[in-house]
Amino acid sequence: MSEQNKRVVLAYVDAFNRADLDAVCAAFAPDALIHGALGWGGLDIARPIWSDLMRCFQVSLEVDAMVAEGDTVVVRYTERGRSVAPFRGGAVTGKDYQLVAMEWFVVKEGHIERRWGARDSASMFRQMDLTPP
Template sequence: MASASTPTPGADANALIARRYPEDIATQGNLDLIDEICVEDVLDHSPLGDLKGREEQKEQMRMLRGAFSDFSATVEDVVTEGDMVAMRVTLRGTHDGEFMGRDGTGKTFEVSNMVFTRIEDGLIAERWVIPDMMGMLTQLGIVDAPQM
């Protein structure tokens, strides 16, 4: 089993490819990069629903960047194992557009996000995105925090 300190061949390259999604696509808004770093029928699994293909990926990123004009995704940690890259990412943004049927609240959020990315022949083939949706919706005032 490989560790972060002794990467397997290609592990560094896989990590660099996986990082480009949060850093260059989500944060910088370079949606055309999806065509370069993802397989044509890329799969994405998240609480917002499953997506298949590059165009669905682009559309969801347009929606997120429209809902949160200052949206950012900061990679905090990366661990690779074979063709899988696991990342701990911090998501931030200001809710100034429609999101999940709600108009912008003007409130900000900062939540943790876990992303698992499968790399196939040097391209992103599949992603599992697991953000703290409850934390996000609570910070935006869309839902009330549960009482303990």
């Protein structure tokens, strides 16, 4: 089961890197609960945040480590991006950022039911010379 759950998370990562928002959301159960640096809630809350991150910062996730046990999958990434469009009324700087990010997932029946994300958003905005929202 752990290997199958890793594949679900890797499909989410692949979809995120392709900026395929529909595929990202399809990786989640309809009633998933998603916790992140910019808010928490269901897909109705996460989807517009992910859309902004993809559009404004061209976020890409490189898996550095992944551990799975039972229905839990934990991933450490190198996250990279660039300021290419205004984010929540901010400027566009064209500057890059890179940081370590971690996500903890609960996967059941082939879908992500819970996700917690941790990243240094302050560092992300500082590296791009942007004011955090």
